[in-house]
Amino acid sequence: MAELIKIYEENPSPKAIKQAVDILRNGGLIIYPTDTVYGLGCDITNTAALEKIARIKGVKLEKSNFSFIVEDLSNLSEYATLNNQNFKLLKRNLPGPYTFILPGSSKLPSVFKKKKTVGIRVPNNAIAKAIVSELGNPIVSTSIKDDDEVLEYTTDPSLILEKWERLVDAVIDGGYGDNQASTVIDLTGEQPEVIREGKGSLEIF
Structure with a gap:
């Protein structure tokens, strides 16, 4: 059964953050807040955990379209390749409610x-x-x-816990989430292409 870990965004408790990270390091899955909707996540280096998420989502891992959540752009070359123009675009708009699709790195x-x-x-x-x-x-x-016809995304952490407690190891309660996902922008072509319009403004173009 998943545990509910309360963390305040204004001043995240290092002890609670470490508790969440220990779960990830041990191959666990967590649901955690972002600047858009709550996300289901695991450690990128743990293949068993990645396979668990793929099973939950009903997709093959190698064909999945999961996002990589990074702290900043400093180590981006490990995961993606980008030219100067795209780097400037990311630098101007991140952190923020965007998912940028980039060519994968070797x-x-x-x-x-x-x-x-x-x-x-x-x-x-x-x-x-x-x-x-x-x-x-x-x-x-x-x-x-969410399966709800009105709300696509659950915003209340206690309701998220109720629904997911048998599938994940922890739900991080960071307060009510948003019910609008990130704006997805494909930067792999000659021009940026909006794949999904979400919370992020399109005025950046």
Whole structure:
């Protein structure tokens, strides 16, 4: 059964962050807040955990479109390749509610070697950034969708726990989440292409 870990975004408790990171390091799955909707995530270096998420989402891991949550752009070359123009675009708009699709790097973990593209996220959320910072590498993440016809995403952490407690190891309660996902922008072509319009403004173009 999953545990509920309360963390305040204004001042994330190092002890609570470490508790979440220990779960990730041990191959566990967590649901955690971002600057958009709550996400389901695991340690990018743990293949068994990655396979668990793929099973939950009903996809094959090598064909999955999970996002990589990174703390900042400093180690991006390990996971993606980008030119100066795209780097400037990311630098201007991250952290923020965007997922940028970029060509994958040759240094990707072996389970993602066949992937030609990766989705990169730097959420503007202190809890998410603190978890990634403490972990020391990206979280592989996917939004948690709802079956509700009115609300696509559950925003209340206690309701999330109720629904997911048998599937994950912890739900990080960072307060009510948003019900609008990130804006997804493909940067692999000659011109940026909007794949999904979400919370992020399109005025950046």
